[in-house]
Amino acid sequence: MSVEKPVVSLADLCSRYEGLLVPDERQGFEGYLISPDHLISFCRSLRDDVGYDYLSSVTGVDNFPAEQMEVVYHFYRTTGGPSFNLKLQVSRHNPVVPSLVPLYPGADFQEREAWDLLGIRFEGHPDLRRIMMWEGFEGFPLRKDWREPFFEDEAKPFKSRWPDGQVIRSEDQNPYKNNVRYPNDFDPEQWTPVGDDALYKGMLNLSQNIQSEFKTDQIVVNLGPQHPSTHGVFRMVVVLEGETVLSLKPVMGYLHRNHEKIGERNTFLQNMPFTDRLDYISSMSNNFGYALAVEKLMGIRPPERAEYIRVMMAELTRFLNHIFSIGFLLNDLGAFFTPALYAIEERELILDVFEAVSGSRMMCNYFRFGGVARDLPDGVLEKIKELVNDRLPRKLEEFERYLTKNDLVRIRCEGVGVLSPEEAIALSAAGPILRASGVPYDVRRADPYSIYDRFDFDVAYGLHGDIYDRYLVRVEEMRQSLRILKQVVRDIPEGPIMSGKPQYQARVPPGEAYGRVEGPKGELGFYVVSNGKPNPWRYHVRAPSFINLTSLATMAKNQKIADVVAILGSIDIVLGEVDR
Template sequence: MTLSPQALDDVHGDLMEISLGPHHPSTHGVFRMNVTLDGEVVVKLKPVFGYLHRNHEKIAEQNTYLASIPYTDRLDYLCSLTNNWAYVHAVEKLAGIPVPERAEYLRIVLGELARIINHVCLVGFLLNDLGTSFTPLLYSLRERERMLDLVEELTGSRMMCNFFRFGGLRTDVSQDWLARLRAYLGDGFAQYLDEQDALLSGNEILLARTQNVGTLPAALAIQAGITGPMLRASGVAYDIRKVDKYSLYARLAFQIPIGEHGDTYDRYMMRMLEMRESVKIILQAMDALRDLPANAPHIEPKARNQGLRPKAGEAYARIEGPKGELGFHLVSDGTGKPWRYRIRPPSLINLTALEDMCLGQTLADTVVILGSVDIVLGEVDR
């Protein structure tokens, strides 16, 4: 519910300051908001960062290029595969390393799988924030667990995958694994999406709690650097997979879901729709992989390259991560360690407009709005 300034004047009372977080389940980690309330309505909100800060960028400047790949797993720990991808993408740009076609398609399969895993979590946790007390969350986590089983089998780890290498991947991916992923997406996961849509997407309570809550206008979203599903929920058709056409996305047919109102409900629906698009992308990439020889010898040319020394220069490269634009800005001085290693974290920058979205909303809605932004503190604080 949004109160007009006029209505606010009528019910004006004593202001109360509360500190929401850092130890609060709805902040999804150690995030804190200093909120000033007028009754139940937010009149001021200042986020406080840094509880999970470990100066990841400084650590990476003391590592070889290869040694930083496992560190990127720990940024947004829900989707380490896309973190790996963004980092190796930047190093490949910096050092001019080509990527073979088979590896590109496999990266697309894994990157979209990471997007699905991320969105499944988001949808589950957002509904939990709305007070559905775990049932939708457990359904979501059940599906996530099935996908993580596949990821674990492939990479050796459920979450800290460390699977991408400069110019390829750590290992090839077997046809058998791909076939099982295909079977799961077509059966169990498709059922989950339909079930979720049938039970929740049109649910009256969900609509009442999320429609016209935390509206983000398109102009503000662009100005504040909001990216990813949050930007598209505000009606801006901007997806880096389409704009930059990195990897082989230009060869694949998929839609970019666009929201209309930029409210919390649109942000929820963006994730539901994007999961269906990601399934389409994975299936197309798998079809293309069928025609490419498995275990092609060229798949891991620089995979073990501890001694990578890019020519002095700099490169900024970005991908469409599940949460928005994930970019890496690397500067090489010609040695084996990056002279400057900078991460452009979508989770942090998407919080720029948090106060604007929460003003005039109730405290209970603030929790839901934050949930719909989709942050992971490992990336916010780095």
């Protein structure tokens, strides 16, 4: 691996940049500020000399009404440890920042997102197009002075919701009676949509000089947005030569539901149910990440019993997610729906537990700042014990018996979609993708949160970085989850489940926090900035499936078109989280 030589300590590097690197001294903030001119050289040293080889998150903050925008980077070492936060401040009128893609290719989609939603231009980015919205869309929605067509108020709760027993509907307030807004003097008949021709042309040019025995035409094929193999509304544009994929570009945003804009109008607690709808297969983990971020800001910790309940729910979620994703990976390999039926059978049993504790099967909304919403009802712990000690291990064995040594599965998966460890780190891959490539990096171990430091478990990792190893890593992680769960149900104490009184309006002091958990898909981070008001000033989600997709093009190159479907299945994306 590339991280054998941290020759300089972080303090040394910072002293070398004395004067250029200023500590962020605002109350509640941490990290350093640097000027755009020195970003590249500093980051090169940071990566090569100090060993911060993993760029976890890139995002922007609009400091309106101050004429200033911030770009925030979070770096980690894949050998473990806390983060290094770096910030850039640029003018709001013409925010230009050097792109980190040459150093950390994993910044690719994240920088495109910051350009799309905040209008920060990244100089040197190879392909700075809009990513969530379409080319031609008016304005940068996450800027604080940009108002959506259904704008009502700066922050919730809206006063208009039920004045004098009357409902005021946003569509009645909008001049177009719909969720739209156009520039002044706009003539729709004169509008020519920006199509995808430029994208297709560029991709064909890119892959022009290929030596081939036969003279064949290259063709562009769109998989999606409505395609049974794309796990939702996701589109892959591929250039094919015969059956071989020469290049691939993912196109997303078809489920961009404006989590961050809505989240910045919501109060802190109102965001909790919205996090459920990010990765809608594993809502409990999303709750966990968000609760951690806000608790960090508030400086509180949940009581013992709540911590155990949280870990229990998070690990059940991991099991549920992995078994579901393996079922659907088999779908993608062509074993249509039968393996998924086995998986869904177990999923339903876990959903029963979730429904019992939270009242909802999928959208649990169960975590609160400083605890969980309610205690386990009678009989649920017994049910979980039965699941963990008997049913789930048994079914996992059965699942493995059918699949792990199955010739067809192995032929289709081994050696396909390979991602080397260096590539995986550089592309900021996370979760099972990173670990299957041979980097045993798990946030639960590398930077333990909650009470994970108390449990015995192994970090599963692969050696080949192909689809089969990703499958094996998921199976092993399910086994380790069961191992953790056995310890949890053995040790869970009695006691309160909330620290302090449950409150509708969380009092969050000003500052910033980055809370991250090892979600089933990978590192799930929440970057929250508070200015002391009831709603967050900035609310950003570091979505693992979104960033894992950065590596899709690398994995799919020179593979067969049918294997691309399986490769996508092995990344295990959920579009709610990709597009947010």
